[in-house]
Amino acid sequence: MTSLKEVFGGGARQFGMVFALVALIIVFHVATGGKVLTPTNVQNIINGNSYVLILAIGMVLVIIAGHIDLSVGSVAAVVGIIVALAIRDWGIPWWLGIVLGLAVGAVIGAWQGFWVAYVGIPGFITTLAGMMLFRGANQYIGKSNTVPVPAEIQFLGAGYLPEWGPSTGLNNSTLLLGLLAVAAVVHAEVRRRQSAQRLGGESIAPWVSIARLGPLVAVIAAATFLFGSGRVGTSFPVSGVILVVLVLVYGFVSTRTITGRHVYAVGGNKIAASLSGVNIRRTNFLVMMNMSILAALAGIVFVGRSTASGPFDGTMWELDAIAAVFIGGAAVSGGVGTVIGSLIGGLVMAVLNNGLQLMGVGSDSTQMIKGLVLLAAVAFDVYNKVQGKPSIIGLLMRSRRQSEIPGGPDGPEAGPVKGSKADTLARR
């Protein structure tokens, strides 16, 4: 049982969502007669949804901290038009345009963070105001015109990794990325085993490592092949690379840094966090500011993909991002959620959209299905909470989780803590 948990790790929602994602992909692949898992289609899924996934990464932190941000679509739009106009009219280089865009995002974030953290206006209200304010600003600045962006920005939003070196039958950049990913997961597994042993817990059975690594490596290999074997000139999208980097960075920030932990603490119990010395205002400010910076990045990626910035960019993005976060296991009351879960939640929505489209289902039915999926995912969560079941895996483990730390009369000399240490490390 322990080993079973070690293999899957994580909570039931993530676990469930990964299976839902895999099941969705397989079902759609079969139902469409093999149109889903083709190089062009998976590239399209990533390219067409990267901006929502970028937003979901920021949004999950906002939601964990107990707020919500309704302004992300408008912020993305206003940043998009500023970047496009600055490059076209002021003649600044493309990279300076990106820096400018991110800086504008930071300023907008500081503005919203100020109202939420220091004045104490609920995030819902602050960002509802921001949604109108920045939508208007986009149309005011751009005079409701569509402004094209240069090729470099387009590369960011719709480009592919370049081809180089000897012919391997696959795109070499994608191949390299895949090999790096395999090396990274193997390295992480080796380190996990080492630290489990060093800290005196039970060592992890070899088959557990293999069972955990096997599917992961297989998935990476399959993805590498899929992305790398497309028509000449295509490969893993640049926006996908941005997304992978963001997931790694924010995954680390949310689980390993003090700031990240304080975000969870503020969302869990604001008063307790403040009594413990957590700077609540700073945490709220940073979360809101970070969201707007990511919204700015999403806006830049989007104008790159659509080759121009327009007055209706980013409408309803906030709702897509919020849906992704909740499907990915975040709790409405705050304090719960993960970056990787939100990514998976976003991908579920993306695959659903894509699959239904390929099957020829109209956008009316697609909307209805997406609404029901969101409801079902959150209902599953609420049901589990009402039943007092933390997770499916947690349920299976309940019997053996008792008294892992011997707190009996034997006192401090009662020998090493069995199991729990290895579990700990294995779960990460």
Place this chain on the structure above:
Amino acid sequence: MTTHQGDWTMALDEEARMTGENAGTRQPVLAVRQVTKRFGAVEALIGVDLDVHAGEVVALVGDNGAGKSTLAKIVSGVLQPDSGQVRIAGEPVTIGSPAAAHALGVSTVFQDLALCENLSVAANIFLGRELRVSASGPMDLARMELESTKILRDLTVGVPSVLAPVRDLSAGQRQAVAIARTLTTRPRILVLDEPTAALSVVQTAEVLMLVERLRAMGLGVILISHNLADLRSVADRIEVLRHGRNAGSFDAATAAPEEIIAAIAGATRVAMPSWARR
């Protein structure tokens, strides 16, 4: 080499004996002298004295508004006295804030548990004081988990796992985690404000066991409670406050409950009137 080491151990023994000898007249780790606190016209404390020694559990009792919580807040740095002195290990100190109290070795567990239910036991124990791998590095999760395990084991508390979210714990276990939180800074004095309020019988017993463990660890414990039976079972000394004044000090082992209640209520033995004596 051997003799050297022998000398050294002997010196240690000597020191231990000396401190042991001092025990009779030993210095209190916390001494409150003639402390007065007013809130406008209300005198919450008037010339209150309180001594707490290392390895001693002092219970603070009194009716509502007697000044127990005010005294606890002065010791934990939440309030500052208008006059009088607080000495820690003989040194007169000014405790300007809860952080200053922490630095001086005074920790407080407040009545409303300050825990984040969504975080794990280990995360709660180190919340706001997270350990880092290096000065500006990420959190040292493994070390925080091991330290938490150690602290909880020293308290002989059975918690399912330091990785379990606090949400999954019983009220008694949560109280234990709240107490364990304060031990990360290795305090000398621990103030427990109503630790058994709203706990079941079994959980109350668990918390009282915990208080005994704290005493065995050599901490000076100030315990505020309404429940005399609990206090008598765990405290060494019971200090009664009444209307902001010291109203008696009782040896918990020998004092009769009626005496303590009389002191709390301010009852005095009234001479029987002559007409009643027939």
